[in-house]
Amino acid sequence: xxxxxxxLFFALAALxxxxxxxxxxxxxxxESALWLILNFFLTSALYVLLGAHFVAVIQxxxxxGAIVVLFTFVILLLNLNPQELGAGQAVPxxxxxxxxxxxxxxxxxxxxxxxELLRPLPKLSHPDTFGTVESFSVYLLKNYxxxxxxxGVLLLLAVIGVGLLAYRKPKSVHGSSQQKDSSKTQGQKGxx
Amino acid sequence: xxTLLGSKRYYPKKTNPxxxxxxxxxxxxxxxxxxxxxxxxxxxxxxxxxVFLVPWALSFQKFxxxxxxxxxxxxxxxxxxxxxxxxxYEWRKGLLEWNR
Amino acid sequence: xxxxxVMWLFLLGKILLFFGIVFGIVAPIMIWVERKxxxxxxxxxxxxxxxxxxxxxxxxxxxxxxxxxxLLPREVNKPYYLLAPIISVIxxxxxxxxxxxxxxxxxxxxxxxxQRLQIxxxxxxxxxxxxxxxxxxxxxxxxxxxxxxxxxxxxxxRASAQMISYELASGLAVVSxxxxxxxxxxxxxxxxQQKIWFIFPGILSFFVFLPAIFAETNRIPFDLPEAEAELVxxxxxxxxxxxxxxxxxxxxxxxxxxxxxxxxxxFGGWELLPGFTWAQAGIDxxxxxxxxxxxxxxxxxxxxxxxxxxxxxxxxxxxxRYDQLMGLxxxxxxxxxxxxxxxxxxxxxx
Numbered sequence: 038x039x040x041x042x043x044x045l046f047f048a049l050a051a052l053x054x055x056x057x058x059x060x061x062x063x064x065x066x067x068e069s070a071l072w073l074i075l076n077f078f079l080t081s082a083l084y085v086l087l088g089a090h091f092v093a094v095i096q097x098x099x100x101x102g103a104i105v106v107l108f109t110f111v112i113l114l115l116n117l118n119p120q121e122l123g124a125g126q127a128v129p130x131x132x133x134x135x136x137x138x139x140x141x142x143x144x145x146x147x148x149x150x151x152x153e154l155l156r157p158l159p160k161l162s163h164p165d166t167f168g169t170v171e172s173f174s175v176y177l178l179k180n181y182x183x184x185x186x187x188x189g190v191l192l193l194l195a196v197i198g199v200g201l202l203a204y205r206k207p208k209s210v211h212g213s214s215q216q217k218d219s220s221k222t223q224g225q226k227g228x229x
Numbered sequence: 230x231x232t233l234l235g236s237k238r239y240y241p242k243k244t245n246p247x248x249x250x251x252x253x254x255x256x257x258x259x260x261x262x263x264x265x266x267x268x269x270x271x272x273x274x275x276x277x278x279x280v281f282l283v284p285w286a287l288s289f290q291k292f293x294x295x296x297x298x299x300x301x302x303x304x305x306x307x308x309x310x311x312x313x314x315x316x317x318y319e320w321r322k323g324l325l326e327w328n329r
Numbered sequence: 330x331x332x333x334x335v336m337w338l339f340l341l342g343k344i345l346l347f348f349g350i351v352f353g354i355v356a357p358i359m360i361w362v363e364r365k366x367x368x369x370x371x372x373x374x375x376x377x378x379x380x381x382x383x384x385x386x387x388x389x390x391x392x393x394x395x396x397x398x399x400l401l402p403r404e405v406n407k408p409y410y411l412l413a414p415i416i417s418v419i420x421x422x423x424x425x426x427x428x429x430x431x432x433x434x435x436x437x438x439x440x441x442x443x444q445r446l447q448i449x450x451x452x453x454x455x456x457x458x459x460x461x462x463x464x465x466x467x468x469x470x471x472x473x474x475x476x477x478x479x480x481x482x483x484x485x486x487r488a489s490a491q492m493i494s495y496e497l498a499s500g501l502a503v504v505s506x507x508x509x510x511x512x513x514x515x516x517x518x519x520x521x522q523q524k525i526w527f528i529f530p531g532i533l534s535f536f537v538f539l540p541a542i543f544a545e546t547n548r549i550p551f552d553l554p555e556a557e558a559e560l561v562x563x564x565x566x567x568x569x570x571x572x573x574x575x576x577x578x579x580x581x582x583x584x585x586x587x588x589x590x591x592x593x594x595x596f597g598g599w600e601l602l603p604g605f606t607w608a609q610a611g612i613d614x615x616x617x618x619x620x621x622x623x624x625x626x627x628x629x630x631x632x633x634x635x636x637x638x639x640x641x642x643x644x645x646x647x648x649x650r651y652d653q654l655m656g657l658x659x660x661x662x663x664x665x666x667x668x669x670x671x672x673x674x675x676x677x678x679x
Contacts (some may be wrong), residue, residue, distance in 0.1 A: 094456040110269040174284035189311040196315035215548030279500040290511035302678035
């Protein structure tokens with residue numbers, strides 16, 4: 038009937054949708070961040086299913102391991118109450134699971150019942166080295182060199198952006214050690 | 230497991246958040262320094278640079294065997310140079326001070 | 330027995346062996362070593378009451394932690410508070426799953442083709458370890474935040490900032506190892522060191538890598554965030570009992586993983602001596618059981634040396650101030666790491 042890969046795909050897809058919705062609808066931002074991490078993990082699993090191992094690992098490394106860290110820092114720094122964020126009543130878990138489950142079930146039925154419409158594309162034959170990290174790396178560096186360098190420049194622009202951001206807000210230093218911190222910033226401004 | 234095995238003596242005073250034995254003072258919602266945000270953003274950017282360097286490093290040997298070693302070196306050197314400009318920029322701007 | 334059954338048994342055996350050894354043997358022994366060495370360095374004896382030479386001290390400590398009153402501080406955010414220790418163990422265990430403990434082996438003819446001594450053999454094993462260890466930040470953050478104690482949150486932020494800063498330097502040191510070995514597969518990295526261990530060409534990388542792993546595991550001289558917990562201003566403050574025990578366990582487990590990585594990257598893994606492999610000594614590590622056991626024990630020995638190094642450094646060096654710590658990471662190690670890649674690539678290309 039359905040290949041195990043298909044079942045796995047549908048299961049993963051449903052969970053990804055579920056965790057994504059949970060990110061959006063939970064009242065506490067920390068909880069959203071945690072669901073987001075789970076979401077990225079599941080997406081990474083999806084990549085593994087596609088045979089893109091490098092991308093899968095990078096997904097975890099960069100997205101779950103760096104970007105969500107950034108989000109988490111922001112959440113901790115802002116220290117807001119759920120009320121301040123204008124959160125309404127927390128939509129309970131169960132209604133989500135039901136909703137996503139229903140959608141998935143409907144899609145599954147379509148998939149099984151109308152195989153002509155949703156027939157998977159014929160598999161292209163590819164060499165054994167397809168998707169391996171090494172072949173991918175060589176391909177990237179051979180054919181996309183300029184994009185590679187451009188990415189570096191983009192990151193440089195981002196760094197400069199951070200620098201500008203930081204510089205424009207000299208009074209943004211709060212914290213438990215107020216006395217020392219403000220004198221530090223004064224010193225920096227004076228020296229700069 | 231501790232919940233099962235531990236003793237059940239439960240004094241209310243024990244559960245207050247404590248600071249050096251004195252009940253907690255200070256506003257409950259102090260805001261923290263923005264330095265942490267800068268660290269996190271810089272980390273993110275340099276982490277992505279590292280991720281880009283991985284395919285470069287992986288393919289280095291292969292290029293070298295084909296005699297294209299210097300070419301790939303230059304490619305990488307340019308990239309690293311751009312990265313270094315970013316680091317130097319942050320350094321000069323004083324973003325790497327104190328907390329960092 | 331059928332082939333499949335043997336494979337499954339092998340996998341099960343690996344899992345039990347690895348996790349059992351690390352969580353059940355290495356961690357308690359490390360704690361004992363820690364306290365004994367601490368004692369000796371400080372000119373006293375250290376634990377010597379519980380069991381011969383105080384060896385059962387860890388067991389006693391573990392039992393004590395289990396039996397402690399499950400104190401749940403009032404202000405605490407319950408689900409996250411309980412989640413944090415669990416999250417700390419997950420990356421520790423996960424990263425462990427791809428470390429190879431010996432050469433691919435047929436275990437003396439049990440298998441036709443050499444099987445790996447890893448729980449999961451990924452061809453991107455190295456990156457997997459990096460990715461998973463980068464997740465260990467979250468347990469710290471969650472612990473600090475859920476304690477609902479503003480000092481814990483601050484401690485958590487400082488600890489996380491420290492961890493991610495040094496992840497950068499260690500990542501770049503690892504990139505240089507990738508340069509030298511041409512692979513991200515941990516077994517291939519060891520194989521690439523058959524001519525020469527990477528500690529020699531990669532001496533600068535090691536110079537960057539070593540402080541970085543000390544900082545990431547929050548060990549002295551970089552343990553200011555943990556020290557703050559002693560002073561009631563850290564992210565561990567509100568934890569007790571088994572929850573605290575789990576944090577501790579994950580710390581030692583990550584120490585082991587990271588020591589294993591250091592050995593794999595720079596010290597030839599299970600190879601005999603730099604430039605002199607087992608094969609050259611006449612021992613077949615792939616096909617003979619004796620050879621495999623020898624190679625695996627040699628690897629374990631090297632890892633133990635590193636673990637001892639961790640303990641030795643801890644009781645010898647003073648700790649860094651936080652701003653010194655961050656300055657070191659960003660202004661010294663990071664530039665050195667970048668420069669190192671440049672040099673290694675340059676030497677390799679010309």
